[in-house]
Amino acid sequence: MDRRAQFSILNALAAPFTAIGRFLVLLAEANPRMRELDRLSRVSDEDLAAKGLTRDGEIRRIMGVNSYL
Known part of the structure; x- marks a missing residue:
């Protein structure tokens, strides 16, 4: 597996956590x-x-x- 494929898989796995983090920041800022x-x-x-x-x-x-x- 090349590095781009690994990076893409890691991004896909991290996406829900990134979204949750951004949502929590928005809540705090509000x-x-x-x-x-x-x-x-x-x-x-x-x-x-x-x-x-x-x-x-x-x-x-x-x-x-x-x-x-």
């Missing part, structure tokens, strides 16, 4: 928390500090983590 974390990642620490916020505090707020943890 989550409102994920979108909010993405927005937060684009804000500088200086901008957060100017608003009296911390990155850690904002992550806790977004994820719904209680402050006593």
Whole structure:
């Protein structure tokens, strides 16, 4: 069996797992928390500090983590 045939067979076997992985990524990206974390990642620490916020505090707020943890 030549390398192209082996590669083709491996691609065919991996296709369902690739599709499932892409679907799970789409689900995660559609989550409102994920979108909010993405927005937060684009804000500088200086901008957060100017608003009296911390990155850690904002992550806790977004994820719904209680402050006593």
